[in-house]
Amino acid sequence: MSDSADDSEDTNSDYISFVDSDSSDEEEDDIPVVQPLQPLEPCWSSVLESSETPPFLCEVGPSHSLGPADNEKQFFELIFDEKCVNTLTDGTNKYARETQERKGHDPVWYDCTTEEMRAYLGLLIIMGINKLPDYKLHWSKNKFLANSGFIEVMPVRRYEKLTQYLHCDSEDTDDPLCKVRPIMNLVSENILKSYKPRQHQTIDEGMIAYKGRHKAKQYIPSKPTRWGLKVWLRCDSISGFCHQLDIYLGRDQYSRGISVGQEVVLKLTESLEGKNFHVFYDSFFTSIALARSLLEKRIFSCGTIMRNRKGFPSDLKNLPRMNQGEYVTRQDGKLSATVWMDSRPVAILSTTASTVEMSANACRRLKDGTEISVPRPQSVGHYQAFFRGVDIFDQLRSKYSVGRPSKKWWKYVLHFLINTAIINTFLIMKESVNLPKKKYRQLDYRLALAKLLIGTFRTPPKTAARRQLSENSTTHKLIRLSCKRSYCKNCAKAVPKKRKDTSFGCGLCEVHLCGKQCFALFHNIEE
Template identity: 40%
Template sequence: MDIFLSSQSSQFSGFGLSDLEDESESPGSVSPPSSVRTSDLSFDEESDGASDLSDRNPDSDIEEDNDELPDSDGEFDSQLSEIPSSQLTSTSDEDFWSEQLEDIDIPDFSEMTGPVHMLPLNAQAVDFFQLFFEEQFFQHLTEQTNLYAQQTSENDQHWEEVTTAEIKAFIGINILMGVMQLSSYRLYWSSDPFLGNTGIRSVMTENRFSKLYQYIHVNNNQTAVPRDSEGFDKLHKVRPMINMVEHTFKDHYKPKQNQTVDEAMVKYKGRFSIKQYMPGKPIKRGMKVWMRADSTSGYCHQFNVYMGKDDPNKGPKLGEKVVKLLCKDLKWKGHHIYMDRYFTSVPLLRCLERNGIYGCGTIKCTSIGLPDDITDPPRMARGESIARQNGNLVATVWQDKKKVHFLSTNSNPTGEGSTFRREKNGTRVEIDRPPPVEGYHNFMGGVDRNNQLRAKTPVGRPAKKWWKYLFFYMINLCITNGYIVMSESVGYQPRKERVFFVGF
């Protein structure tokens, strides 16, 4: 991916660095993302994709409490009367699954989609970045950094109040460090011509950069609600930034029809109560983030940091509640949601459909509500499938290397689809692939796409404070979303060897 930083070093003028703690990981860094899981279902070579989908243990992702929270269907169903009854799945006999298969009936998608902004045709990369990272937030960072330094640096004779221009320069340097990665930040100020960066040295000294990294702050600590009190917020330190990006992400890109709900990880190995350990993931330790992203571009529309045992949505139905939370803005618009087996359930897809949202996902064969001939199918040859239908709700089991189960409300139960697999003797064979598998393969990779784009620009340096990892993670999301908006904007002419910089 092209990177976001400023092509004119003179734009960094005004940069004006307490000692940085060198640790093993960087706040904004992400490990190389795992291959998009949907592609595992369509590789020419024989793969373990189906095995990965079928055998994934969702319980290994998080620690769930047994406390049951009230279902949030009521909130979703509050406007149910606006949906014509002809568009609803029959619920008179929810346990009835028919062998008589017919095409589903869902409305056409007619929403406006794509970038929304008033930037001119000659807008620079920095202009797209600042659609999401607003000018007033730079001023907020300046005020909070000076306030925090005043509260904690009474005996620090080397601190001088920071200006907004320096805050912009500080963030720009961190972005540039993601483009040109060195083992230690001090090397950027090296006198060695093969290591040192002349542009960075001309904008800000090493000591000033270090001081800004020490005192950079997002929110006033003195306004935090004490622990064990009503209104306590574990994310208080970054809450203003979360609030900012939540509305800028919504304002400048209208979601396309196909959306992906999945998880992302912010790498962090320090001590923090919401940190998760997932041994089967590329990033094994860190903060889990639920995300809804565009299935093709990877644009992040909405995210929610998982709070562990203190999460308000905790409980056995966590996956369902996460999807409902992330899809509130899509009600009655006819979007299609793709998800994996951790989230998918019969009640969830029925609830989404009642609110004008259609879904498709892999599902555990032991899930409640599936028909017996789907949960326990007979032996099948590779490429064969069995489907059962209840209105628009279609349950499918497809034989790849192993059996993979799907549940959908947006795919016909039968259709002409195929993919290729490679046999042990090296020959390629074509096998049938039903429409739910086809749709899942094409549209499940949105969050993975976002992770791939972020991995190209790992913003931030190592730190001991957990909130700095989320801080730089959100900067990374702003860069990624800005790049996507810029790429899809009218009049944008991409060039193969063009490198974009964020300059302030």
């Protein structure tokens, strides 16, 4: 073994290097070949020593200049700001122009504005609160279903056109998330700026509901949403505030050297390094290598672990049956492995807890209804107290969620980003100002936000839209209209009167005409 290896043992390093044994036969000037560093196995001990984590000294909580006089819309713009709305508006207008260049002029469409895009988002929020089986029912003539506010803001045809051309994609076609990358980057940057994370953070997977076709679509039977796109989340362990997200697009996006779970945690904790944060995750992510890697970066971790994982104490893998509340712990420096008996054995790997201290007892109810107090070690207590962050976020996300069914996968991701912005700004507002009423719910926040986003916007009269359209189209031309089939207006005036449905008509007049003869006759009549 080389001198470097001896030095590493003396300094209690986690790595050891091996030198080619034939190197001594070579010339003195030759440099020995060093093999890749191999991780040392942990030295588990049954002798437990007290270990404390250093104090957490970072500033936490909302980071903005808004006060009691500011409303829900201003808080929402902390994350979904003017740049996001402009990106949606410009992308929608651009996509509408490109589509018309490919498929022909759309006589119904005219460019949208930022005010109209905000109103459109406001209607989406209302649809998430007042769910109907078909979006058209919001504009229904049935007084028991119709929403007079929807009818007043914009006609259903305009809503359909905005939904049809809604876009925000980037020019980087090599990016699998190019359809939503601009909005995702803006929202992620604003989240990091608007809230300083607390000490306890949770990392787990969430699901964006989607049953269409996509190479990254996942099936997770243990989740409430079984089919969809998987997204990695880092959330506050107490409030559920989402600090960071990363959409899973398949195994190919990760390196082959380490596990997916380890790489995900390292990526989501890059901004937490050197600040004594505590991170909690489940057995999918937990490994000895990950705990050590985080500890080197002054990030303390805690998570359940499968007992067959490499490096886990061998004497804890096949323990005899224990009574409820009993546990066995092994320690290697700040790293501890514990098997605690609840209704079944629970294995915990932790660097956040002391091995000699206990948490408050857990209460358990027996089959006959009596309650018992079950002792639990500190690592189990920490995990049970701080692992629910992502679950809390998912619970908030499941209520009044924005979005209608679509064939486009990226629209589900866009709706997820809008929901994330709403939930985060709702939590920021709750912590920042005196709320309008004592019990201020997410429902109250969404209703107020939708009303403020819509504001005084009303779709301009049809004549104004046609006037804007005529600036681009100055000649009468027989084309396939993008609107629904209707009867030929010239045939309807003929004697005897007849009806003939068609998809063609004059693009300038927006009138259905069944052919060249009717087209010529109709315009001669008009002149």
